[in-house]
Amino acid sequence: MEERFPMLQIVNGNGEVVDEAYRSELTEELTKELYTKMLRIRLFDRKGVNLQRQGRIGTYVPFEGQEASQVGSAMAMGEGDWMFPTYRDHGATLTFGHSLKTMFLYWKGRHEGCLPPEGKKIFPPAVPIASQLLHATGAAWAEKMKGTDRASIVYFGDGATSEGDFHEGLNFASVFNVPVIFFNQNNGFAISVPMHKQMKAKTIAQKALGYDIEGIRIDGNDAFAVYFHTKKAVERARNGGGPTLIEAVTWRYGAHTTSDDPSKYRDQSETEIRRKTTDPVLRLERFMKNENMWDEKWAKQLEEELTAEIEEAVNEMENEPDANINDMFDYVFESNPWPIEEQKEAFMAGRGE
Known part of the structure; x- marks a missing residue:
């Protein structure tokens, strides 16, 4: 099966073009846009981890190492398309239109963090594993029934493929030939x-x-491979070609969440090797240097501007009131059943309220 589904790559870890069919499309404009968006979400991600360690936000879910998969795929989608992220795909949603402040509010526990900008079809992050595949399939089927050319993309990890919802989503999408992209980020660990x-x-x-x-199976650390092959899948979906399952092979450097210790189940020395050999951001930097696109002054200024943008968003987030504790009880059902009312009363009593 590894021969039948080879890992598609356009630029390797050394920044060298290995698929000449795409060389003319690897423009400086596209390259710098990919690099900018990937650096932006990497800096955001590192800030998120730091904020959690400082007690300024709650549990945080990092994604460093998966920037190419999230940015490349999100950039392949069009205005009016649907996006269904997991709790780890804030890099994709930031690329697709969510604001930095909104994302920080989500990790601060504010329900406003689930609200996309006006006109953007971004579902709230799915915490239950694989449930979002059914939502994405349903939205895509609705667009098909309405006669539009809109598509949907849904993100999930390798562990989600062992869930029943994964199989139900793919089967339903297949039977009704709906325009949905199933985008799997295979990090090697559930x-x-x-x-x-x-x-x-x-x-x-x-x-x-x-x-x-x-x-198809692609190198999830190659931003060009992710972008162009996802774009092909989206265009095929728009033209009645039906769904596509994309496996993006990648590697997340950090923990599953900030409450997890990956050294207990994974050899972390592998991470240090990959930072030097397959890192998605470093790969683009090497490519730009190979193609005489790299400008040290531009890169330094870009990092300073992105850092300032992120710090401003943090300030905006911290100027907002803390989340209302009642929200986690009051928005589960239209009217609360007695077990939730009991939980709420017990919780409030414990707080002396």
């Missing part, structure tokens, strides 16, 4: 469980065969 312990399949892309849909 929290602490390595891929070989949760499935016998050698690739995730091969699971497309069971539903007779398109399946």
